[in-house]
Amino acid sequence: MFQKTLVQEISIRTNLSDTEIEPILNAFSAIIKTAILNREPVELPGLGTFHVHHLASLKELDPETGKLVMFPPKDTLEFTPAG
Template identity: 30%
Template sequence: MNKNQLIAALSDRTGATLKDTQAFVDAFVGCVENTVATGDKVVLPGFGTFEARDVAAREGVDPSTGQRRLFPATRRASFKVGATFKEKVKGEQPVPSSGKQS
């Protein structure tokens, strides 16, 4: 599912217009990006946690040259899946049918 398909599905489920749904999705993504970029977490219980993580410097192989090199320390965005989401993916929880949900 791409962004446009997500917006269409959310619009169908909520009854909101495509324009309003797109504005909401864009605002949500922007809030998550800005919050994580400042070092805070975004926690959505059952769904998951968005956060920035520090990655230590490490030695590795540059895939384009095959040469060993030192990769510097950096920060990366990370998403940790929540328990309810994991259960649905594993098939331990029923997936609701499409249509409006509350």
């Protein structure tokens, strides 16, 4: 769902105007982004939890060349749906 569609849906359900909703949605997004960058989990009740997962470096064989390829460690964003 795109932001414009989300704003319209929220507008319909809350009777707030699009111009009232957009700054709220932008602030919400900024808060989540800041928390994720700080490696803090973000729990949205009834929806789920976003959290940063660290993947260690990995060595694998390239099937085409047969050479060992090294993948550096990295962080990924994971989402666990509410149960």
